[in-house]
Amino acid sequence: MQIKNLKDLRPGESGRIAQINGGHGMVNRLAALDIRPGRRITKLSSGFMRGPVTIEIDRTQVAIGFGMAKRILVEAEDTIR
Amino acid sequence: MRILLMGNPNVGKSVIFSRLTGVRVIASNYPGTTVSYTRGFMKLGDDRAEVIDVPGTYTLEPTCEAEEVALRMLDSGDVVISVVNATNLERNLYLTLQLLERNIPVIVALNMWDDTRHQGINIDVDRLRDILGVPVIPTVAITGEGIKELGEDLPKAVSPDTLARSRDERWAAVGHIIEQVQRVSHRHHTWLERLADASVHPFSGGIIALTVLAGAFLVVRFISESLIGYMFNPLFTNLWTPVLTRLSELMGSRGFFHDILIGKLITGEVDFVQSFGLLSSGLYVPFAMVLPYIISFYLVLGLLEDTGYLPRLAVLMDTIMHRVGLHGYAIIPTLLGFGCNVPAVLATRILESQRERFIAATLISVAIPCAALQAMIFGLVGERGWEYVAIVYGTLFAVWIFLGVILHQAVRGFTPELLIEIPPYRLPPWRAGLQKLWMRTYGFLIEAVPIILGAILVINVLYFLGIFEAIADFTAPVVTGFLGLPKEAVIALVIGFLRKDVAVGMLAPLALTAGQLVVGSVVLAMFFPCIAAFVVLLRELGVVNMLKSAGIMIAAALIVGGLLNLVL
Numbered sequence: 001m002q003i004k005n006l007k008d009l010r011p012g013e014s015g016r017i018a019q020i021n022g023g024h025g026m027v028n029r030l031a032a033l034d035i036r037p038g039r040r041i042t043k044l045s046s047g048f049m050r051g052p053v054t055i056e057i058d059r060t061q062v063a064i065g066f067g068m069a070k071r072i073l074v075e076a077e078d079t080i081r
Numbered sequence: 082m083r084i085l086l087m088g089n090p091n092v093g094k095s096v097i098f099s100r101l102t103g104v105r106v107i108a109s110n111y112p113g114t115t116v117s118y119t120r121g122f123m124k125l126g127d128d129r130a131e132v133i134d135v136p137g138t139y140t141l142e143p144t145c146e147a148e149e150v151a152l153r154m155l156d157s158g159d160v161v162i163s164v165v166n167a168t169n170l171e172r173n174l175y176l177t178l179q180l181l182e183r184n185i186p187v188i189v190a191l192n193m194w195d196d197t198r199h200q201g202i203n204i205d206v207d208r209l210r211d212i213l214g215v216p217v218i219p220t221v222a223i224t225g226e227g228i229k230e231l232g233e234d235l236p237k238a239v240s241p242d243t244l245a246r247s248r249d250e251r252w253a254a255v256g257h258i259i260e261q262v263q264r265v266s267h268r269h270h271t272w273l274e275r276l277a278d279a280s281v282h283p284f285s286g287g288i289i290a291l292t293v294l295a296g297a298f299l300v301v302r303f304i305s306e307s308l309i310g311y312m313f314n315p316l317f318t319n320l321w322t323p324v325l326t327r328l329s330e331l332m333g334s335r336g337f338f339h340d341i342l343i344g345k346l347i348t349g350e351v352d353f354v355q356s357f358g359l360l361s362s363g364l365y366v367p368f369a370m371v372l373p374y375i376i377s378f379y380l381v382l383g384l385l386e387d388t389g390y391l392p393r394l395a396v397l398m399d400t401i402m403h404r405v406g407l408h409g410y411a412i413i414p415t416l417l418g419f420g421c422n423v424p425a426v427l428a429t430r431i432l433e434s435q436r437e438r439f440i441a442a443t444l445i446s447v448a449i450p451c452a453a454l455q456a457m458i459f460g461l462v463g464e465r466g467w468e469y470v471a472i473v474y475g476t477l478f479a480v481w482i483f484l485g486v487i488l489h490q491a492v493r494g495f496t497p498e499l500l501i502e503i504p505p506y507r508l509p510p511w512r513a514g515l516q517k518l519w520m521r522t523y524g525f526l527i528e529a530v531p532i533i534l535g536a537i538l539v540i541n542v543l544y545f546l547g548i549f550e551a552i553a554d555f556t557a558p559v560v561t562g563f564l565g566l567p568k569e570a571v572i573a574l575v576i577g578f579l580r581k582d583v584a585v586g587m588l589a590p591l592a593l594t595a596g597q598l599v600v601g602s603v604v605l606a607m608f609f610p611c612i613a614a615f616v617v618l619l620r621e622l623g624v625v626n627m628l629k630s631a632g633i634m635i636a637a638a639l640i641v642g643g644l645l646n647l648v649l
Contacts, residue, residue: 028144029500030500032140032144033139034172034175034252044278044281045281045283047281047397047399048283049400051397051399052396052399054281054396058169058172059169059202060172060503061281061503061504061505062500062502063281063399063409063503064498064500065497066498068498
């Protein structure tokens with residue numbers, strides 16, 4: 001089990017959100033999309049050159065700007081290889 | 082009786098709306114805001130009920146202006162249809178629970194019901210109905226399945242006694258409900274989902290974006306030119322020309338009233354572009370030159386919106402848009418600007434900060450030509466060769482980038498981050514799509530035609546009084562010396578304030594070289610917004626920022642026009 005931020009998570013990796021290091025506004029905007037600590041997410045892709053990160057949460061896809069993705073900490077699941 | 086349709090964005094609210102109501106729908110702005118919504122009417126028993134398509138919202142704790150409006154509308158309604166995306170029950174139920182805590186009857190439409198089957202989702206509707214305590218109707222808005230039942234069960238909507246909860250309690254309640262009603266089994270990816278993944282990937286997505294945009298451009302041109310060539314032009318030349326010719330003879334072929342109604346005869350005949358009378362150019366320009374482009378542009382834009390492509394474009398464009406101080410979402414108002422700058426400037430509301438709105442609105446006003454203007458540029462500049470049209474577009478694009486980078490450095494503040502839901506690809510609902518196309522086309526006709534006719538009337542009267550000559554002489558040093566245009570071209574610039582399409586039309590009789598026509602078109606596109614866009618800019622930005630924005634436009638137009646004059 002390893003805590004990384006969303007930007008460092010590899011595409012295809014899943015995990016539970018551990019912590020969101022943002023102000024009230026950012027936490028609220030994310031919560032409206034059900035992105036909250038404890039939720040399980042799967043990273044789909046990261047854009048190149050500081051582009052947005054896309055994740056899947058409850059079967060919907062959400063794109064999160066690079067700066068915001070850096071501040072979302074995820075407890076990565078151990079991947080079986 | 083007032084029925085509110087409420088739900089998260091992208092759950093098919095508008096499609097249910099168009100199913101419930103007839104063709105006659107009204108788009109309005111919520112008083113005191115720029116948030117627009119649509120309303121229409123449906124038959125309910127023997128009565129007529131008003132149906133309101135409330136702006137999409139995730140929560141009743143508003144995080145933006147559209148959500149504030151949604152909240153205020155809630156107080157004015159008699160019953161709420163809570164539209165829920167059945168494939169994403171968990172997040173959608175949050176808003177439904179908030180609605181149940183309010184003192185208003187609720188009925189739930191479990192939309193996109195067909196998708197749950199092939200996504201391996203099993204929802205126990207009866208159980209959900211028991212837990213929520215309100216009617217729950219599975220619907221497939223696109224095919225119309227369940228819409229009749231929804232209408233029939235509307236009177237059964239109730240407001241159960243639900244205590245107000247805190248956010249965490251509510252999410253816990255959602256989780257509890259999901260455990261009881263939903264089973265998800267494994268499934269395979271569909272081809273639409275594979276395409277969905279490919280279109281946000283930086284490389285394949287970039288290729289898809291270029292293909293889609295180039296395709297959209299070609300389709301717009303193909304449809305509009307077919308409409309002009311096979312429908313509107315033959316209609317005007319075969320049916321209207323004989324009428325005008327006869328009328329012209331009856332009025333003695335010249336004189337004040339003749340020139341206002343029919344315009345000046347060009348080599349003895351009525352010329353729809355150059356004559357400039359109310360009944361000639363006044364009808365031909367809006368109906369035969371501009372309307373076809375409006376129809377085809379909004380048809381294609383509607384398809385892009387309804388298939389769910391635009392959010393993907395926003396993701397791809399995010400990196401580039403950050404260079405001009407915006408984030409990816411700003412591509413949506415920018416694209417709207419290619420139709421009309423008015424809804425585009427209004428759409429900048431979706432951007433979070435004042436700074437972004439200023440940059441986006443200014444860039445749109447300066448460098449994004451509206452469909453009416455583009456139609457005239459295609460018509461007049463395209464006649465001289467497509468390389469000149471390419472110069473006009475290339476210049477405007479360069480201005481967009483260059484000015485954007487400058488504004489990004491100069492305007493204080495920071496760019497917030499992109500955060501958007503990417504809906505799955507869907508086949509566009511043709512019924513709701515056509516309704517939207519009709520509303521937009523009708524909106525153009527209602528707003529543009531009176532202004533075009535008014536502008537032509539004013540132009541003719543001012544010509545007659547000799548006022549234009551005075552203006553032309555006064556501004557001749559700048560217009561002739563700097564931009565290299567004949568001094569009469571200034572009249573087009575002045576008229577550009579009323580209508581850009583009419584203004585480009587006024588360049589037609591001036592016998593300009595291709596280069597001069599390019600300079601004139603670019604300056605007209607950049608110089609100043611038309612009066613309608615000016616009013617919304619003023620309202621959106623406030624007086625001080627509007628003046629700044631206008632200053633930027635005028636300076637940029639003169640600099641770029643002067644440079645083009647030197648090069649061409």
